Every structure is written in C-alpha cells, then in structure tokens.
Amino acid sequence: MSLVNFTTREITCKIVYYGPGRSGKTTNLQYIYGRVPEGRRGRMVSLATKTDRTLFFDFLPLELGQISGFTTRFQLYTVPGQVYYNATRKLVLQGADGVVFVADSQARQLDENIESLQNLQINLLDNGMDVRDLPVVYQYNKQDLPQDLILSKRELDDALNFRQRPSFQADALSGSGVFETLKGVSELVLRRLSEVSTA
Amino acid sequence: MRTTRAVEGWTLVPLERFIMESGARLALLMTPAGQVLAQHGFTRAVDVMSAAALGAAIVSSTGEIAKMMDEPEFRALNHQGVEHGIFLAGFETLRGRLLALVVYGTDSSMGLVELFFQTLKAELVAACPVEERREPVLAADFEHELNASLGSLFGR
Numbered sequence: 622m623s624l625v626n627f628t629t630r631e632i633t634c635k636i637v638y639y640g641p642g643r644s645g646k647t648t649n650l651q652y653i654y655g656r657v658p659e660g661r662r663g664r665m666v667s668l669a670t671k672t673d674r675t676l677f678f679d680f681l682p683l684e685l686g687q688i689s690g691f692t693t694r695f696q697l698y699t700v701p702g703q704v705y706y707n708a709t710r711k712l713v714l715q716g717a718d719g720v721v722f723v724a725d726s727q728a729r730q731l732d733e734n735i736e737s738l739q740n741l742q743i744n745l746l747d748n749g750m751d752v753r754d755l756p757v758v759y760q761y762n763k764q765d766l767p768q769d770l771i772l773s774k775r776e777l778d779d780a781l782n783f784r785q786r787p788s789f790q791a792d793a794l795s796g797s798g799v800f801e802t803l804k805g806v807s808e809l810v811l812r813r814l815s816e817v818s819t820a
Numbered sequence: 821m822r823t824t825r826a827v828e829g830w831t832l833v834p835l836e837r838f839i840m841e842s843g844a845r846l847a848l849l850m851t852p853a854g855q856v857l858a859q860h861g862f863t864r865a866v867d868v869m870s871a872a873a874l875g876a877a878i879v880s881s882t883g884e885i886a887k888m889m890d891e892p893e894f895r896a897l898n899h900q901g902v903e904h905g906i907f908l909a910g911f912e913t914l915r916g917r918l919l920a921l922v923v924y925g926t927d928s929s930m931g932l933v934e935l936f937f938q939t940l941k942a943e944l945v946a947a948c949p950v951e952e953r954r955e956p957v958l959a960a961d962f963e964h965e966l967n968a969s970l971g972s973l974f975g976r
Contacts, residue, residue, distance in 0.1 A: 624855045625957050626827040631958065633855050664869045668877075678879060682869045689958040693969070696855070696873065712880040716853020731890035762838050800974045805967055817959040 622716050623814055625691070633694045634810050635716055636803075639741050640723035641733040642674070642702030642774055647728040649723065650681045650697055655804065656796065657683060675701040678713045688775040688811065695807065702737065709743040719756035723793075724781060726763045726771040731780060738781055749786040756809030758787045760802045765792035826858035828915075834943035835860040842936035843928035848921040849944075852880065852910070857918065867868075867922055875908050875921040883910075895938070902960055907933045911941045913948040920926050 624633040638646040647667070654665045663682035670676050686693065698717075700710040714720075723743065724734040742752050761777045772780070772788050782788050787805040787812040791798025822839075827831050839847055839861050846861030848868065854876030859868055880952050883893050897911035907922040907930065920940070926935050970976075 622851070622855075623851070624827055624851070624857070628827075628829065628942050629825070631827075635855065650838070656975065659974075661973055663869050664867050664872065666970050670976065674882045677881075678873075678909055680870060683973070685973065688965045688969060691957065696869070698873075707883065708884055712877065712884070715880065716851060716855065798909055800970065800976070802858055804970050808963060809964060811962055812871070 623810070624714055625814070628755065630691045632688075632710065632814065634718040635696045635698065635804055636719045636721065636810065637714055637717045638697065638699040638721045638723055639714075639737070640702055641725060641730065641737040641795065642704070642724045644702060644725040644730075644737075645760075645791075646702065647675055647679050647700040647722045648762075648800070649760070649791075649799050650679050650699055652793055652796045653683070654681055660684075661666065661686075663760060664802070675699055676706070677709050685807070689786045689815075704736075707740065707744070708742070711747055714741075714744050714748055714750075717750070717755070718813075719758075719806045721760055721806050722756055722781070723760045725764050726761045726777060726790075728770060730771050732770065734777075734781055741790065742819070744820075747785040749757070753784070753799065756806060756813065757784075757792045758789065758802060758805040758809065760789050760791045760793075760798060762791045762793050762798075764790045765795065765797070822861055822862040824858075824860045825856075827859050830947045830949060831944060833856040834940050836938055837943070838940040841939070842922070842924070843931055843971070844922045844924040845928075846923040847940075848875070850876060850919050850921065852876055852917050852919060858962055859915075861923070871921060871923075872913050875906070876919060879908055879910055879919055896934065898934075900930060905930055905933075907937065909941075910939060911945065914950050915948055916943070920964060 658678040661684045668677035681697045683695045700713045745752050759782050787799045789802045850856050850872045856872045886893050892923040899906045910919045932952040
C-alpha cells in the first residue's frame with residue numbers, strides 16, 4: 622500500500638517484478654541500477670544463491686523526483702521465479718502497489734509463463750489482494766532472440782494478457798523496453814493516487 | 821547525528837522516548853511490506869530502506885515457519901553480533917500490523933531493548949488514531965511530471 626507523508630510531502634510505492642525462473646526479473650533491476658544516477662537510487666540488495674539465482678528477493682529503491690509537489694520514491698522488488706520458492710514469493714508480494722509480470726518470450730517457455738501467472742493470482746488472493754484491482758503490466762522479455770524461437774507480442778497477449786493490460790516488448794540485457802515497462806507500471810500505480818489516497 | 825523522520829506524527833514521541841530510555845542506536849517503525857513509517861536515532865548505523873526491507877522479510881519468513889509448527893507467531897527476534905545487535909518484533913494497532921526494527925550497540929543490551937520495547941508498544945497502540953478519510957494525493961495530470969522524472973532518471 623502506497624505510503625503518503627503529507628508533512629514532508631513524500632510518496633513511497635512498492636513495485637514487484639514477478640514471473641517464471643530465468644525470465645529476466647533481476648536483469649531488469651540490474652539494468653535500472655546501472656543506468657540511474659547514484660544520487661537517485663539506493664543500494665541494490667540481492668538475496669541470491671551461489672549461482673546467482675534469486676533466493677528471496679532483489680531490492681532497489683529509486684527516487685523518481687517531484688510529482689505534484691511530492692517527492693516520489695519507488696521500491697522495486699523481484700521474486701524468486703523457481704517453482705519451489707513459492708512461500709517467499711508470497712511474502713514479497715505483501716503490500717505491493719503494482720506488479721510487472723516478466724514473461725519469457727521463448728515459445729518453449731509458454732507453459733512456465735502461464736503457470737507463473739496463475740501462481741501470481743493465487744498468491745495475491747492469499748494476501749487478500751485481487752488481481753483485477755491491482756496495477757499490472759506485462760513485459761515480454763528476450764525479444765532479441767531469433768524469431769523462430771519466440772512468440773510475438775500479439776501471441777503472448779493472447780496467451781497471457783486476457784485483461785488487456787499494458788504490455789511491452791523487451792530485451793532486458795540490452796535495456797530495450799526496461800524504461801517503457803517501468804514507465805507503464807508507474808503510470809498505473811500513480812494514477813490510483815490521483816484518484817484516492819491509500820495512506 | 822540523530823535523525824528523526826515520520827510519516828505518521830503520532831509515532832514520534834514514543835519512539836524518541838524509547839531511544840532515550842533503552843540506549844538503542846536506531847529504531848524503525850515499518851509496515852509488514854517493509855515501508856518505513858518512522859525512524860529515530862543514528863541512521864548511519866544502517867542503510868534504512870534496505871534494513872527495513874530485509875527486516876520485514878525476516879519477520880515474514882519466521883512467521884511462516886511458526887505457522888508450519890502450529891506455533892503462535894514468534895514474539896520477537898534477536899540477532900546478537902559483536903558490536904551491534906538487532907531486535908525485531910511486530911504488534912497490532914488500529915492501523916493494522918506494524919513492525920519495529922531496533923539496532924543497538926554495546927551501550928545498550930538485548931534485555932534493555934526488550935524491556936523498553938514493551939512500553940514503546942503500549943504507547944504506540946494507545947496513540948494510534950483511527951484511519952483518516954482518504955483523499956486524492958496527486959493532480960489528475962501528473963503524467964507530464966512523471967515522464968520528465970523518468971526521462972531524467974534514465975538520461976533521456
């Protein structure tokens with residue numbers, strides 16, 4: 622739930638990058654961390670295994686700047702994508718203001734994407750949240766791979782994005798689409814604050 | 821230098837008193853999602869935002885282990901280091917569950933922190949007002965400023 626401090630005029634929102642294992646959630650945060658000036662971001666915390674797979678979460682605080690006179694901060698989290706880390710995925714989702722669902726565009730990963738999306742809905746419900754009310758955007762990552770290996774944006778929208786939320790093609794390694802995805806989810810999250818405060 | 825910041829003003833007096841009486845270096849109040857509601861003390865002791873995110877994760881994960889063992893939630897968690905220790909605990913208020921993360925050094929102790937935490941908890945529960953009416957925060961045409969902010973963030 623967004624925190625609004627009327628005294629110091631600050632807003633803090635929590636955004637969670639969700640999706641199957643190796644879809645590129647951590648890569649999104651690493652790209653953002655590398656691009657954003659040091660004064661506008663905090664330390665990136667990664668709780669990872671020895672092989673750099675996310676164990677609990679990655680965490681990156683960002684300062685967007687002044688919006689409507691409020692200093693606006695986003696706290697970006699990733700969840701571990703591997704199936705057996707569901708308990709920690711559910712914990713990281715607590716209090717999320719928005720979700721970026723990072724899908725792997727490879728055709729052979731479609732079942733994993735669908736399974737992860739279903740898992741997102743179950744975990745949101747377990748946390749007392751309704752996916753229909755939550756700002757969610759889709760990122761179709763790895764679109765740089767050869768065309769015969771990946772699904773198109775239209776095919777992925779058909780398979781995953783049946784609520785017709787904003788969706789973005791990306792290649793998180795090179796950074797393509799990372800900015801657009803963050804902008805997309807930011808707009809949805811802040812739109813809610815222009816309608817009603819959740820302080 | 822001691823720093824005090826609070827999203828919710830009613831938290832400040834109990835928090836300041838707690839730091840003074842317990843001798844702790846820093847106390848953070850946060851939501852179960854890891855967002856900081858208030859802080860008082862020597863913020864150089866830790867990176868506040870990261871500590872809050874990690875502290876909330878510790879409380880959540882140990883809470884799940886307690887559930888697996890059919891235990892009521894763990895009352896408090898202590899991690900004692902050589903120079904510093906941390907104390908973590910959750911409690912219910914009219915505004916829902918809150919968590920406290922306390923960092924203490926050699927000029928305090930686990931016992932002192934636990935002792936004065938009980939007072940802090942009681943004072944916060946008593947001071948907590950009911951939730952205020954929700955009103956729009958941002959102007960309806962915030963997108964222009966958002967685009968400019970994100971553009972400068974990514975050097976575009």
